[in-house]
Amino acid sequence: MHSDSVIAWLLDSDPSIRWQVMCDLMDAPEVEWAAERAKVEIEGWGARLLSCQDEDGQWAGGSFVPAGFDYSEWRESGQPWTATTYSLSQLREFGLDPSSDRARRTVELIGTNSRWDQGNQPFWEGETEECINGRTVADGAYFGVDVSAIVERLVGERQGDGGWNCQRAKGSVRSSFASTINVLEGLLQYEKATGGTTESREARRSGEEYLLERRLFRRLTTNEPADERFLQFLHPNRWRYDILRALDYFRSTAMLSGADPDPRLREAIDHLRARRLEDGTWPLDWRLPGRVWFDMDDGPGKPSHWVTLRAMRVLGWWERQAKPV
Known part of the structure; x- marks a missing residue:
């Protein structure tokens, strides 16, 4: 193909x-x-997801997990993905027009009616974990909400190595790939919407350096892959990390700044190229377990529209902009 x-x-x-x-x-x-x-x-997936919305603006009656959720289901079947935070992020990924009446009404209703399971604070004030707050910043900034207070908090929660870890409050002193990409996407969306602050821009650069020093997937200590699944393609990512998610982020930030692609992305780019199927598409390698509203691909091992879209735009950007070795 x-x-x-x-x-x-x-x-x-x-x-x-x-x-x-x-x-x-x-x-x-x-x-x-x-x-x-x-x-x-x-039409399509966006309309279908909006049709699942509760009258109070939430999804599944809760902010992070569905109302009345029994945590034994998480242990047995996986984390649920139907509540407000993940549904809202999915609409952002779909590209729902944030200026539409439906989007504006949704944001208003969530601000009025949705409270976090952890702490009971209003949704747009943010949760307690960096991963969740990174996505809340991304969603809020995209949909026109003032999330500057959450941004300020995230800036102050950086680890010494430049990134973030949602286990910081439990004593972690090292960043994680997943927490860092969630926060970076939020800070980038905030910068697109507002220009950012000196502090938020510096924090974003330090988080990028955390990933780039590791070539997007390697441990600094051993140079081995930090997690083999970082090299496998997933959609929707939810909170999980893979190199395609990171590459798509670096494409987005370069388009905002006009900077050339960093040469430290090359190894991840080469892996992405190598994973292209003979028909020109890319496969979905795995899918997160847990409750969903609906699936958007044919399943692991099959060509994925979402993975292929992201891979093609990353490679198109790289091939247009990257300098020869």
């Missing part, structure tokens, strides 16, 4: 995929991809 036929396969999908293909891979005029993006609210 050649590039043109892969793009045709991507376009024969959901509006949330199509508008990003048109924008990121085809360089279509904004008037065209914006019209496709507007369909996210009324």
